[in-house]
Amino acid sequence: MTNVIEPRILHLEEDVEMPNHPSFPVLIYAGVFAQDEAGMDRAFEERFAQNGWRGIWRNGIFGYHHFHPDAHEALGVARGSAEVQLGGESGERLRIEVGDLLVLPAGTGHKRLSASADFLVVGAYPKGQENYTILRSKVPRDVVAQVPRPRTDPFYGNDGPLLRLW
Structure with missing residues (x-):
């Protein structure tokens, strides 16, 4: 396995509409795949599946604040770049680009603020959480x-940072 990239850790406070997770932080892995790697969408899909993450999809990120109350979510940037907001209206703005991976704990508000025309994300959920709910208003x-x-860990499997940080 390649060298493990330590993620940036982002703790989010409760927002007016987004619960955000009370104990698990957002994990931001910068450049888990090299930016010039061809077929990055397939590479993310294969890595997620290999590590037991399911419900794999390709698309973008909604342009409105939303969260999943019943699932954690991995978002791998396969093409392009975007500015996203995590945690709701009072949350963090973040630029993500090709090769980056976000792991959002259940309840984490997320929204696309802007994106390049070619922006593509590959998403996945832990086994058993692939039938998730999308909400826009708060739950406890x-x-x-x-x-x-x-x-x-969706990228590093049994030895990944997620297991130590969550």
Whole structure:
């Protein structure tokens, strides 16, 4: 396996409409794949599947604040770049680009603010959480706190930073 990239850790406070997770931070892995790697969409899909993450899809990120109360989510940037906001209206603005990976704990608000024309994300969920709900208004934080921790890191598997940081 390649060298493990340590993620940036982002703790988000509760927002007016987004619960955000009370204990698990957002994990921001910069450049897990080289920017010039061809077929990055397939590479993310294969890596997620290999590590037991399911419900894999390709698309963008919605242009409105939303969250999943019943699932953690991995978002791998396969093409382009975007500015996103995490945590709701009072949350963090972040630029993500090809090769980056975000791991959002259940309850994390996220929204696309702007994106390049070719922006493409590959998303996935831990096994058993692939039938997720999309909400735009708050649920109690204890609801999202009950979502089980993933058994593996979506990119690094059994030895990934997620298992130590969550």
